[in-house]
Amino acid sequence: MVMTEVFDKLKDLQDVLAEKYSLEAKIADSPKQLESQEELLARLKKEYIEKHASYETVKAKVEKLKEELAEAEASREAGEKGMDNITTHREYEALDKQITEATERENSVRKELQKEDKNLEELNEILHSDEEMIKSQETELESSKASLNQEIDSYKKEHSDLEKKEAEISKDLDQEIVYKFQRIIQRNTEGIVAVRNGVCTGCHMILPANFANEVREAENNGDKDILFCPYCSRILYYEEVSEDQQEDYFDMGVAGSLAGLDEDFDDEDSEEREDEDEEIKSEFDDEDEIDDEDSEDADDEDDEDSDDEDDDEDEE
């Protein structure tokens, strides 16, 4: 395969992979969408249980007051009945006392009973409205779950379509290159970038002049000579720069700060990528270009550096 064809395939693969990884992230994150609804429901249920417990307490109190009231009533009625059969003034006084005390107790218990009955009724209403709220919250959560599942299904379908495309594009490429490429894109979205004016447009580092030349010449060497940026390990292809652009570049000063270069090569998310570049730089620190000779060493390093990732891939 000629080099330009390889680069074109890699660019296509890059788009497919970036989309695929972003879908994977969406699928993994999707249960979070239900978190706040689930938390609300759990809180409502907890409060309901607490309120129900105080309802039970008040209910028991009401039962006890009813018993007390019945006792006081019975005592008063017995006194009143006794009045019909009294023979002495002493008996009268005793019964009169019984009736008075029972009536007083009756009145005070009845008063408290009214208060607690009202309390119980209010609690009962609150419980009913809470039950309604819990039911509607459960219904809402169910429908959110259903639509989320639909969403996830459509993500999964898209994902499997992308995997088919990925397999189709990758089948003619060197599998080792594809493997490395996947891992770069998992972190950076961009895995293949141009070399312009001797600068890697992925990380904006100035490449050694002879290395930049190798990138230029690699195009004629066929697909055995894919070169990686020694700083950010992205795959590099050479891009011719017009006279005008070259002048701009040199006006700014080759030795100028990297911040200056950033502005010059500003594109969508260069700042964000800067951070990611740092990470990659350290991981691939000693890694130079990968070709057939030293690719084994480079692979060993990779494996040590990113066990986590390997685990992920194993699961799949």
Ligand SMILES: [Zn+2]
């Ligand atoms: Zn780079």
